[in-house]
Amino acid sequence: MNASYYRTARALHQHPAALWDLEYLYEPLPIPEDHPELDLFGFQRASHPHNAPTAVLSTREPHLTKSAANDSLPARQLNEYIYCPRLFYYEHVEGIFLDNADTERGSAIHQKIDRGRGALPKAQNPDAAPNPTPSADNTPTPPESAAPPETETIHSRSAMMSSERLGVVAKMDLIEVQMALIPQSTHNWQPQSTANLTKKTTKKALPNTDQPDLFAAPPTDSTSPDITDTAVPQPQLLHVKLHQHKVQQVTPVDYKVGSPRIGPEANELWDADKMQLGLQILVLRDNGYHCNEGVIYYRATKQRVKLQMTPEVETWIIQNIAEARRTAASPTMPPPLINSPKCVRCSLAPVCLPDETRLLATNARLPENPPSPTRIPLPPRRLIAARDDERALYLNTQGCRVGIKSERLTIKDGDTTLDEIRLSDVTHVSLFGNIQLTTQAIQELCEQEIPIAYFSMGGWFYGLKNVHTRIRQFAIASNPVQCLALARKIVQAKIRNHRTMLMRLHIDPPSTAIRGMKEIAGRVPDARGLDELLGMEGAAAALYFQNLSGMIKIGQNDPDDDIPGLDISTALQKKLRTEKETFTFDFNQRRRRPPTDPVNALLSLAYSLLAKDCTIASLAVGFDPYIGFYHQPRHGRPALALDLMEEFRPLIAESAVLTAINNRMITPGHFVRAGDAVNLTPIGRKAFFQAYEQRMNTLITHPIFDYKVSYRRVLELQARLLARWLTGEIPDYIPMVTR
């Protein structure tokens, strides 16, 4: 037991023994420039298999920026280009990546595979080949011995290689390397050191038995009588010492979660997989290996499907690389696929909106034209979930502290835990007043892209990404003609929605006001400037608010009934009753800053909640919420969110207020007065948050797309449609107008 006994393989590498050629085992692969973190040298890990890091390799390819269009393209992204050019554009150029169950399964598989260290024998042993001139399609020199050499297959996992000719980086899940074994006797073999070597390497080799990477193949034979006397099962590493190895042929094997395409004669590769595997073959060839075919292992059916490299396949691949580069360099996104079954399982469908974009791009129709089944042969499929699974988190308890524990937000008041909420259940966090959020919690929320909104404090934060949308946004925001065009549509939609609301909810719909609003809405498209438009909007709003009280169906004289669903103590109930005298739900006109009566207080809160949700929607799509088209920029005003919000004021905010009042979710006892201002009590606020979120989660049938979605989804859809209009994919922005 001396120190040399424990010498690691790495130590051997640092002092290479002159007796045998281990060099090819330790040949480090080039570390790609965009993956500086990858230690492809890998040998340290192999020598300490128990310390092997589990997540050394990132499971995702890096997002390349657009300026990197001329850099190497990862083979996986070229696979995506064949699958759908638009998907490629989203992921490669815009850096948007969403996970769904399929991608999650894929990365689970690759997590295992990627533990490989990527070591691969050198293409040619310079000692054995007298003229080492490897060209792209060079076949290795045939073995010198006349007898056919014995062969052995070794496996290398997770090897990363690049080809400058193609400009492609490929990460190969598995490479099967066929090695030719040339008995060592033909070379300089010095038997006197054998005993020493055997002992040492036997011990060293033991850890390798549970590290199947490089030497997974069982020992083929006992070609070397020198070592048959070892007691342990013959360690595979010994072959390294006793044979001259030469790489004969390599075969890349790629793992896929799905199943192969069923062709007319046999199972086939999907085109996208053919691209990726073909690239791997070409990259291996460009690195001097002899490689004619590759294999894809389809995990769903547990089948191997082969690809033979032919000149036709190579031309097809090279053409597609060139096309992908052109696409990546272009500022416009490729159009979505048409009614493709691929979209149904695509994780990016909610961002890409293939069917909606197609419908509006080819068949722009306004909501007033009734949908006719003959004009739209293919109604859009709803490729998004109808509503979010997650809920909003409102923090309203003054002085509480929000921390994070594992994947849960812990909300504490002093030492008592008020609540624990799982991050996976939260869409966004709104803080009202003095609430502390720990740095750790903020970081985790940012990491998971959960927006945080501060109320009565100012300030938002969130990462902004989509560059092209914002460039178009700025360009159009500075063009008054286009601003006016959009503003007209927004104002018209708002007036129409207000009118519909009056007709639906008013006890006795006022015909003059309704006629007046229709007349104003009709004049909106002729507005010559933003000022004139503001005037029209104001006139219509005045008509509307004059009649708002007719939609409140709770009078002063209503019997004193208890409040269902509100769990409050009797003392509080008593207090509410005494205060009830002071407040009524009478409404005369809109007053803000400060609101002077309960209805105005509720409207103000509802509008600021809606502005928050519109800001979140515009951020999620990649807009700058502070630059608007109708609302002009001012410090601290989310102008774009206010633009988006106009048509939703009646649909979400006012409707939530009326529902809360009419269903007695909010009662006069829920208000307090401070000077002129009327405000909600904490309990009243809590009740109104529930009413508002209920409205946001209501499923409605979308007037254009005819499928059911929640209002929260509609907000996001409208923001995405606005982005589509900005980038010119659809000819008109179509506001949301209820039927």
Next chain:
Amino acid sequence: MSARNNSPSSRHTYLVCYDISNDRRLRKVFKICKDHGTHLQFSVFECDLNPRELVQLQRTLKEVIKHDEDQVLFVSLGPSEGRGDRVISALGLPYSRFDAPCYVV
């Protein structure tokens, strides 16, 4: 169209029950489940998961449990939306499901 897109919400409710033979692993499994669902009883969680979250949970658990000694069962109770309290009823201590449209603290 796939069933996923027809359902109003993509989350399904799962009863996740486990039998773990080692205390150390048990605590790990408990902690993982706590990040994904509500603790109903000893070794029983109620988790609302969409397909992706289900894969995530299974993947995390797979790495912790010992496959020849422990067991984790996933019982699917169908779509979470609209299911309400109909599938689970309780004797003794009450069972209630969180059903508000948002969290307010």
